[in-house]
Amino acid sequence: MKSRRIPRSAHDLRLPIFPTPLRSGAGFKPEHLGDILADARKVGFFEVHAENYMGDGGAPHAMLDRLRADYPVFLHGVAMSIGGEGPLDKAHLARFRRLVDRYEPHVVSEHLAWSTHDTAYFNDLLPVPYTRAVLARVVDHIDEVQNALGRTLLLENPSTYVTFDSSEMSETQFILEVARQSGCELLLDVNNVFVSATNHDYAPEDYLADFPLHLVREIHLAGHATDQDDAGHTLLIDAHDRPVAAEVWNLYEKVIAVRGPIPTLIEWDNDVPEWSVLKSEADAADVILSRHASDAHPELRHAS
Amino acid sequence: MQAEARFAAGLLDPSAPVPEQVRDQAPRRYAVYRNNVTVGLVKALEANFPAVRRLLGEAYFAGLARAFAQRHPPESPLLFHYGAAFPAYLAAQDDLSGFPYLADVARVEQGWRRAYHAADVQVLEAADLALAADRLMTLRFKPHPATFVLASSYAVHAILSANRGGDGVVADPARPQAVLITRPAHDVIVTALPAEQHAFLAALIDGAQLAEAAERGFAAGESFDLAGTIRLMVEAGVFQSLITQDGT
Incomplete structure (x- = not known):
């Protein structure tokens, strides 16, 4: 009879070690796997949402095993609820740790946000007030995550639609202080900078001037939707459902000109297009990265 | 607050x-x-x-x-x-x-989803059974983590197939039907089960000895094909292993 043995996974093999890709990468969508493997021109890396691979086994892990054999994989959590008032979910941390052990991701990142309250999981990145009390909580949570995973975490700046009366400092001050106290590094989402700046009436250039760019190890780029609030104020939504906006490309180039090339992810999670369309967005980021190749940060050159 | x-x-x-x-x-x-x-x-x-x-x-x-x-x-x-x-x-x-069949269709879809994400575990092979041929009727089996069975008063297998990629048409939804879901490798397999096969497999999944499960099968229908159902259960990957005397 036909063998029904499950093939050995890459689990117990030593995974390939890749240098830091000073290139663009793409969010991995299972429906693209065939086209990705058939594509002669490789992107720099792939990133996956950790929660999508927290099942016990089956096709998702088989696909990620296959991808990981050829590419650096970045692991991006969306549900750790680092900004939450309650304690971190130990079972979730343990699941995350198993993924880190299994896939040896190039980097591990999470959000400055919360998503769990009591037992309810709200599948969104909810905002926190920038207070000293929240700062202490976020630092404790990141410390716990970094200890549990045995890895340095990259923390991502959020897209926000509201602010809080209780905030005592700016978002950039808050993020800098979190990084200083926890030892985490940063994921700079340039689209989030543009979305929040537009929604809250400040210049994205001012935000970037205050942002600790020397701690940034990865950049995210994505498309946003345009809406209006009740007063007719423009309200940008971090929709991940279309190409990156021209203004965001311009901001991105300013960041790369200062920071030098670093891994840059194109996120496209809704209305996902064909692989060739997503790939062309990654190509556009590569053009900017290669324009500034000679500006490479000495520390990153060393790491690669 | x-x-x-x-x-x-x-x-x-x-x-x-x-x-x-x-x-x-x-x-x-x-x-x-x-x-x-x-x-x-x-x-x-x-x-x-x-x-x-x-x-x-x-x-x-x-x-x-x-x-x-x-x-x-x-x-x-x-x-x-x-x-x-x-x-x-x-x-x-x-x-x-x-x-009236909606809840059972939803239960089967839940079983499908669990099977898709279930752990990668080897399935029981025909050779494992052959080695235990001398005590076949006393065997008990450990279900594979993907395995799911449901017996419904409605034609759940036909309704599911017609509405997951099919043409949506089910001639007679109000007839009893049982369904088996397994995942011997990476693809989820959905199989329609006659009542006697369901009775047999459900008993085995519950931990009954093969002899006892076979009795349930024959009680559910005189046409019960024991050898054929054992073959189906191995091919579909319903179980991962035999349960040995000490219960492991």
Whole structure:
């Protein structure tokens, strides 16, 4: 009879070690796997949402095993609820740790946000007030995550639609202080900078001037939707459902000109297009990265 | 109430006011979060119950999914398991009395989803049985983690097939049918089971000895084909191993 043995996974093999890709990468969508493997021109890396691979086994892990054999994989959590008032979910941390052990991701990142309250999981990145009390909580949570995973975490700046009366400092001050106290590094989402700046009436250039760019190890780029609030104020939504906006490309180039090339992810999670369309967005980021190749940060050159 | 509880209170309740600690009181700003949460949960239910969605139509399903999400928000970020309470919720809807099979179809879709994400475990092979041929009738079996069986008063296998890629047409939905779900490698396999095969496999999955399970099979139908059903159970990967005397 036909063998029904499950093939050995890459689990117990030593995974390939890749240098830091000073290139663009793409969010991995299972429906693209065939086209990705058939594509002669490789992107720099792939990133996956950790929660999508927290099942016990089956096709998702088989696909990620296959991808990981050829590419650096970045692991991006969306549900750790680092900004939450309650304690971190130990079972979730343990699941995350198993993924880190299994896939040896190039980097591990999470959000400055919360998503769990009591037992309810709200599948969104909810905002926190920038207070000293929240700062202490976020630092404790990141410390716990970094200890549990045995890895340095990259923390991502959020897209926000509201602010809080209780905030005592700016978002950039808050993020800098979190990084200083926890030892985490940063994921700079340039689209989030543009979305929040537009929604809250400040210049994205001012935000970037205050942002600790020397701690940034990865950049995210994505498309946003345009809406209006009740007063007719423009309200940008971090929709991940279309190409990156021209203004965001311009901001991105300013960041790369200062920071030098670093891994840059194109996120496209809704209305996902064909692989060739997503790939062309990654190509556009590569053009900017290669324009500034000679500006490479000495520390990153060393790491690669 | 803590700040987080106040912010969370309106996320699934469109009639709730903007939380007082929010500086920008324009309702459409806070509503972005509410919309993200609601749309995300509806999409998760659509992904997990595609046949139920097709049976009810996109718009009706979305309304029902929104109402369900408001009452039963997920308790885990693993949204591919979201909707454990959805079959019972469907069964309790008076408006859906014209779809009496809906809850069972939803249960089968849940079984499909669990099988898809189940652990990668080897299945019992014909050779394992051959080695134990001398004590075949006393054997007990350990179910594979992907295995799911359900016997319904409705033609759940036919309804599921017709509404997951099929043409949607089921000639006679009001006939009893049982279904078996397995995943011997990476592909989920859905098999229609005659009543006697279901009786046999359900008994084995419950831990009965093979002789006892065979009795259940014959009791359910004189035409029960024991050898053929054992062959099916091995081919489909219902079990991962024999349970040895010491119970492992």
